[in-house]
Amino acid sequence: MSSQTLQPRAKYAPLPQDDETIEKPAESKTYALIRWSTIVLLLCTVVDVFLVLSLVLRSDREVFSSTPASPTSALEMPNMYINFDKLYNGTIQENRTFPPIVNIPRGMSQVSSAQPNKVFPQWPESWLTIYGSVPINSRRLWVSPEVSTIVQFRVMDYGMENCSLVLTIPPAAENGTDILVSDLREDQARVDVWALSTSKRLDPQTLTWKTCPTRAAHVGMLAASYNETHELPSFACRSGSYQAFELSCAGSGCGLDITALNGQTAVGLYMRQYQTK
Numbered sequence: 001m002s003s004q005t006l007q008p009r010a011k012y013a014p015l016p017q018d019d020e021t022i023e024k025p026a027e028s029k030t031y032a033l034i035r036w037s038t039i040v041l042l043l044c045t046v047v048d049v050f051l052v053l054s055l056v057l058r059s060d061r062e063v064f065s066s067t068p069a070s071p072t073s074a075l076e077m078p079n080m081y082i083n084f085d086k087l088y089n090g091t092i093q094e095n096r097t098f099p100p101i102v103n104i105p106r107g108m109s110q111v112s113s114a115q116p117n118k119v120f121p122q123w124p125e126s127w128l129t130i131y132g133s134v135p136i137n138s139r140r141l142w143v144s145p146e147v148s149t150i151v152q153f154r155v156m157d158y159g160m161e162n163c164s165l166v167l168t169i170p171p172a173a174e175n176g177t178d179i180l181v182s183d184l185r186e187d188q189a190r191v192d193v194w195a196l197s198t199s200k201r202l203d204p205q206t207l208t209w210k211t212c213p214t215r216a217a218h219v220g221m222l223a224a225s226y227n228e229t230h231e232l233p234s235f236a237c238r239s240g241s242y243q244a245f246e247l248s249c250a251g252s253g254c255g256l257d258i259t260a261l262n263g264q265t266a267v268g269l270y271m272r273q274y275q276t277k
């Protein structure tokens with residue numbers, strides 16, 4: 001037994017005695033590892049910095065440039081009421097009446113003739129929450145001799161294709177509940193409403209006095225008074241279509257500045273849709 005175990009040991013190759021030859025392979029492996037890790041880390045850092053910079057530049061560009069909205073904004077929205085026209089054109093004898101529905105605009109933006117290239121921030125105020133700052137879905141109707149408010153609706157539902165614009169202002173004592181009244185003198189709060197010559201979705205991030213579509217027709221004039229609802233004459237509006245309006249001052253000395261604070265309540269400016277089928 002012992003002779004068998006001793007024999008292979010005699011065949012061992014002698015270990016190198018030189019210090020350098022022992023240490024060098026191990027050390028150079030560690031160094032190579034460190035070197036490559038450093039290179040990879042540096043590359044990642046450079047790529048990260050590049051990405052962050054491009055994000056910053058991109059958001060800057062989105063706010064300040066006046067390039068047209070994304071090419072898809074010109075496309076029609078897919079219609080989810082497919083073949084309803086066939087059904088309601090003979091097959092279904094619907095004999096029910098539905099009350100008008102309320103269509104609250106998602107956002108309203110301003111343009112100013114005094115600053116023709118200025119993009120007004122759409123949701124300038126935000127709550128600070130645990131998730132970060134969340135914009136308050138407020139809708140500001142602000143008109144002055146220089147400033148107009150642009151609003152766009154997308155016609156909802158099916159067979160509710162008779163639309164009209166409505167302005168509701170709660171009693172003065174309720175200031176701050178659903179609506180914040182910054183400027184409203186009833187004798188000077190007359191608002192001209194114009195239909196804009198576009199059927200595309202407007203991009204609030206590029207909307208300025210200069211990029212704003214031209215006025216196509218005068219829809220009417222709205223008077224703003226406390227505790228009153230004013231409604232303009234109705235017009236035909238195809239389901240799913242976009243309807244854009246400009247609200248401007250009617251007269252030289254006029255002004256109105258109200259902000260609807262709640263995205264659910266029918267206050268401020270909104271649209272009513274009446275049944276047509």
Ligand SMILES: *[C@@H]1O[C@H](CO)[C@@H](O)[C@H](O)[C@H]1NC(C)=O
Binds near residue numbers: 085086089
């Ligand atoms: C509805 O029916 C009428 C006549 O029956 C026809 O002229 C019209 O094209 C139909 N409309 C649709 C959308 O099918």
Ligand SMILES: *[C@@H]1O[C@H](CO)[C@@H](O)[C@H](O)[C@H]1NC(C)=O
Binds near residue numbers: 093095
């Ligand atoms: C629709 O309703 C009215 C009033 O309720 C009724 O007179 C009429 O016969 C109904 N028509 C149909 C097609 O059901």
Ligand SMILES: *[C@@H]1O[C@H](CO)[C@@H](O)[C@H](O)[C@H]1NC(C)=O
Binds near residue numbers: 163274276
């Ligand atoms: C639209 O609705 C209004 C309000 O109910 C009504 O007076 C008007 O006649 C309707 N127009 C059409 C074309 O249905």
Ligand SMILES: *[C@@H]1O[C@H](CO)[C@@H](O)[C@H](O)[C@H]1NC(C)=O
Binds near residue numbers: 183
């Ligand atoms: C409504 O309330 C806001 C804030 O509380 C205030 O700044 C504003 O002047 C009030 N409006 C009127 C018309 O009193």
Ligand SMILES: *[C@@H]1O[C@H](CO)[C@@H](O)[C@H](O)[C@H]1NC(C)=O
Binds near residue numbers: 171172173227
């Ligand atoms: C608001 O208008 C209604 C109906 O016209 C009236 O009954 C109510 O007293 C008014 N409220 C205020 C605060 O003026």
